[in-house]
Amino acid sequence: MSLLSVLVVLLCVLTLALGAVLVVVVQRLSDARADLAAEQGRSAQLEADLDAALRPRPASTATERAVRRVFETATRVREHGIAGLLERSLEDLTSWAADERTEIVNLAAADGTVTLLFSDIEGSTSLNDKLGDAAWVRLLAAHDQLVRSRVDRYRGQVVKTAGDGFMVAFRDAEAACRAALGIQKDLGRSLDLRLRPVRVRIGIHTGTVVSRDGDYFGRNVAMAARVADKAVGGEVLASSAVLSALDDDAAVMLFKAADVELRGLPGRHDLYRVERRRATL
Known part of the structure; x- marks a missing residue:
């Protein structure tokens, strides 16, 4: 081959x-x-x-809503840092709009007025720095639960929250005052160690407001926030409008505390310290 x-x-x-x-x-x-x-x-x-x-479904109970708020707060802290969360001060509550609003029930009294309560934690920035972010978020959750418990008891409605601050609406002035004193009492007697260092300042004012999209606006909203600005931790201050709105047999008493100027509002204003008349709070 x-x-x-x-x-x-x-x-x-x-x-x-x-x-x-x-x-x-x-x-x-x-x-x-x-x-x-x-x-x-x-x-x-x-x-x-x-x-x-994992797709969130609407919370059907108060407990679910509270748990969801804790996780939403933790998420905001993780994404934006605690400093970003704390930028929403008490003053910001007068104009800040939440992404998810709670529908406000009709709380106006017969004369068309609403009593607004503003609160925040005194020295929150330094307290957060002392505790650390993780402990601070847990403290906020405990504080949130305590405040909402008193608000519910006196049939108030949380309009919005920002960081450690609350804006709450009540139908009448006495209910707002009793809720505020109840919050202070609960903080002082709480067995929750997370709440031991917390001192809350509260301001209350009564007046007509503008309601839009589940939120309240107007001069009287700013007034309530300014009253809270003047309070110190553990104190509840109220405006002269609250004094006028209280019945003579109300379970709370108001004592003249100061005659002050309120930033952004003309003139001078009488502020009153709110105290309980009898142990029914």
Whole structure:
């Protein structure tokens, strides 16, 4: 057999071998594509199931709403830092609009007035620095629960919150004053060690307000916030409008505390310290 014949035979054998290898490779590629498609389908289904499981549903109970607020606060701290969270001061409550508002029930008294309560934690920035972010978030959650418990007891409505501050609406002045004193009493007697260093300042004012989209605006909102600005930790201050709105047999008493100027509001204003008349709070 000549050399050329041998080369031809070898070339044929090599071609057949390569063909067989190519068939195997193509088959394996086809199998791999099928496995990949199946895996992608399972992955997509898993992702859809996970998304459905994690998609938030509306909170149906007060407990669920409270837990959700804690996690939302923790998320804001993680995303923006505690400094960003604390930028929302008591003053900011007069204009800040929440992403998820609570629908405000009709709280106006017969004369069209609403009593507003503003509160915040005294020295919150330094307290946060002392405790650390994690402990501070837990403290806020305990404080939130305590305040809301008293607000619910006296049928108030939380209009909005910002950091450690609350804006609350009440139908009548006495209910607001009793809720405020109750908050201070609960803080002083709480067995929750997280609340031991907390001192809350509270201001109350009664007047007509502008209601829009579940929020309150107007001069009297600013007035209530300014009254709270003048309070110290553990104190409840009220305006002369609150004094006028109280019945003679109210369970609280108001004592003249100061004659002050309130930033942004003309003239001078009498402020009164709120105290309980009898142990019914």
